Amino acid sequence: MTGLAIETRELCKWFGATLAVADLSLSVRTGEIFGFLGPNGAGKTTSVKMLLSLVTPDGGAGRVLGQRLGDRETRRRIGFLPEHFRFHDCLTARELLRFHGRLYGLSGSDLDMRIDRLLARVDLLEAADRPVRGYSKGMLQRTGLAQALLNDPSLVFLDEPTSGLDPLGRMLVRDIIAELRERGTTVFLNSHLLGEVEATCDRVAFVKQGRIIHEMTLGESTAMIDVELRIGPIDACLLEGLSSFGTAVSRSGADMVRMRVDSDAALPALTRWLVERGTCVYALQPRRKSLEEWFVEVMGEDQRPG
């Protein structure tokens, strides 16, 4: 179990006659930023709720932070930001965080210091003593994010954390996830925004109709890289030489060549060869297959995220 923050085997959940999650088997490594992707109704939120004991699985087994699902003490080390964070709107952000801190068993000056630090981190220090009923959706979401980090968690579940956030808010979430990565915190991220996922996650799983249908490490997701070169002069000898570095070499303009290489590792040698033979290199642009393209390919054309 060591090294795994989450491990599940064949978890399933029925709501009446509807199968919400079927055979959910996944492993999330400690310290990993894990993206859980899928279209609406794919069972992503239900899966998170099972991992958080909000919903009881109808079958299968799982462990979170080394303990069986449902273990209450384990939740002391877990943070959770639900998709639509709501709370009693008469409270101020500070009161709200104090309440949640007490549920974690925190109190006194330690709690107050954590609250101040987190309010500053999510840019809410100025609004901290106003009732949250006057907050924008983005401010509420940032309050929820601070709430999810109150206990310095080892594992954080973020369900659509950037929904309702403006570009600056999204950048803030991205930065916070990067900080969590540095601290060694495991992050389980549910998101529709594939660009966000691509920018933050180490590994992703695609879920469709309650089943994981594909998993991949983002660094390795593009084993084959398309490269666009702006070089000159271009002649047959140059094109033949480029063929020794990759495949599908084709001229696409007066000074443009496209080709495919096996991995990033081929690029320095390719550049060195071009420079050494006296070819002018104006631009060399590797083009990875975007996560969105992967998503469409894995899910099928009819399952574009809504």
Place this chain on the structure above:
Amino acid sequence: MRMFTAILAMAHLTLYESRRRRIVTAAVVCAAAFLAVYATGLFFIHREQVRTSMPFVQQQATMALLAVAGLYAVNFLSILFAVLLPVDTLSGEIDSGVLHTIASKPVRRADIVIGKWLGHAVIVTGYVLALLLGVMLVMRVVVGPVPVRPLQALPLLILEMLLLMTVSIAGGTRLSTVTNGVTALGFYGIAFIGGWIEQIGGFVGSHAARTVGIVASLISPADALWRLGSYRVQPDNLRNIGAALFATSSIPTTLMVWWAAGFTLAALLFAVRSFSTRQL
């Protein structure tokens, strides 16, 4: 210790939140309006009694009946408050998702239910107490000493409201807010009609009707508590001549009080159990 921390945090949140809730404001306004109408009415009736030099015993009897009528209004307002205040505390927060961040913390589901119960119990008890003391104060200021003992009814009224409040909380673990409100008031409706059937059955000497009423009170013991309370409040002379309001021919026994207390506890245990297995 940690368990109590979560319960107290939930109770504190419930109390804090209630200060800003409109239902509390509305209940306080209604209570104030009731006391104002009651005081005005008493004033004119008492003035008329003095003007016509009504015999003292008759004056006292009339005032005792008016005191019980005032307590009946206290009972009615408190019932609505006890049922409706917590009617959405679980169902509403399940629907809005507020409970997702609470129940995913290292707390027992039982802590959430008991904490909310405790918070609401303090508010409901405070409301009953304020209304009852309000009636006593109005009586004292407008009329002077009256031969009734409202404090005798206080523990029974509080138990009645806690019972109804607990049923309302328990219903919220499974039912939607509106369905729960209708069901909880319907639950009181059984007690209400059962009480009257028991009284009238006793009055006309129908043993069967009395039994139906008692069975209804066992199913829903709220009204029996009120009837016993109102009986204890009234002066002996009214009781002796069988003129005690609401409890003339069939007086609930102390056993019914224990039954109601046990019922409340059972409803709370049901709420805990039901919420513990609720899929959020």
